[in-house]
Amino acid sequence: MSGFAFYPFQVSEKYPAQFIKADITYSSLSAKLKFNFKLNENPDYVALIQRLQDYFDKIKQSASANNWHVSRKVKPHQTPEIDFKNLVQEGIQAIEAGQLEKVVLSRVRATELLPGFDVMDTFIRLQETYPTAFTSLVSIPDTGTWMGASPEILVQVSKNKIFKTVALAGTQALTPDSNPAKAMWQQKEIEEQSMVERYVLNCFKSIRLREYHEIGPRTVLAGNLMHLRTDFTVDMNQVPFPTLGTQMLQLLHPTSAVCGMPKEPATNFIRQKEGYDRAYFSGFLGPVNINGESNIFVNLRCTQLLEQVALTYAGAGITAESEPDKEWLETRLKMDTMRQVFRTE
Structure with a gap:
């Protein structure tokens, strides 16, 4: 089935997994609509097309009044510096x-x-600012509206049946004097990234997958930040894993890049100590089986829109070498990814 997946950090009654079926898809590259059913099989197709046109006209209008879905489950809140x-x-x-x-x-x-x-102007600005990120704007009744620019692939399956995932961790600011090719990384960041690598490899081992290709770690750019990334690819034409994308999605989420290691005690620590519900932050999202491809990303560098307030989320990987002041700064830099495209006073 084709559609768009939007999953929370942890599925619950309050924050359920969402899947938007792709009855109709629109490509900005071709500027064309694609109907995933035969129009003559739908007696109301004329009315359907009209409603669709009305919808596109509406979202092009200025957002002088809120025209996005707002979750009533969330109240404006933030984490004080001392608490974090x-x-x-x-x-x-x-x-x-x-x-x-x-x-x-x-x-x-x-x-x-x-x-x-204006939510649409802001989203267009986000796309222009981060052309290499997975930029998204998701608005669902009751679930609310989320906007983000994720740098992290969770699961990707191409038309040619090439599976891909990445281990992404370690963060430092990208300054005008930075040379990513010569970036120097501290032991803390190297260790943090190697933990995510081991997590991916353990997932492969759990399903006895040995035929994979690994490249990295290498320094990559993500907006105003640099990260360490290792790429893993599998040719599904040459291994007996026809549902590898689904299997790995179930095994990987939540990865050690958004949760920790070991997974269960790290998850329990987060739930008991963090002080708020992450909802869809650090979950995953993306198109599934659209034109034969699936591209699922971790929901990072994201903001939830309420009626008058934007809630921006960010996390930092904590190891024995962490320093609270530096981790606070890292989350601030990550938040700036979204905040700089919002016009604020």
């Missing part, structure tokens, strides 16, 4: 006590939207 730094310190202590190897801790920041905020 104390949380990081607790995470370090848990690691030193042998309870965890790594835990990814996150926070949220609330920003008031200026009068006349």
Whole structure:
């Protein structure tokens, strides 16, 4: 089935998994609509096309009044600096006590939207600012509206049946003087990225997959940041895993890049200590089986839109070498990915 997947960090009654069936798809490259059913089999197709045209006309209008879905399950909130730094310190202590190897801790920041905020203009600005990221705008009744620019592939299956996933971790700011080819990485970032690599490899081992190609780690750019990334590919034409994409999606999520290691104690630590529900932040999203391809990304560098407030989310991987001040700065840099395309005072 073709459609768009939108999954939370953890599926719950409050935050269910969402799948939007692709009855109709639109390509900005071809500027054409594609109907995934025969129009003459739908007696209301004329009315359907008219409603579709009305919808596109509506979203082109200025958003002087809110025209996006708002979740009533969420109230404006944010994480104070002292609370986040104390949380990081607790995470370090848990690691030193042998309870965890790594835990990814996150926070949220609330920003008031200026009068006349235009969601479509903001999304277009996001696309122009981050042309190599997976930019998304998802608006679902009851679930709400989320906008993001993710740098991290979770699962990708091409038309030619090439599977791909990545291990992405380690963060440093991209400055005017930075040369990504000569980027210097501290032991903390190298260790953090190697943990994500091991996590992917363990997923391969659990299904006895040995035929994969690995490239990296190497420095990659993601907006105003640099990361370490290792790419893993599998030719599904040469291995007996016809459902590899689905299998790996189930095994990988949530990855150690958004949760930690070992997975279960890291997840429990996050739920008990983080102080808020991540909802769809650090979940995954993307088109499934569209023109024979699936592209699923981790929902990072994202913002949730409420009526008058934007909630921006970011996390940092905590290891024994972490420093609370530096982890706070890292989350701020990640939040700037989204905040710089919002017009704020």
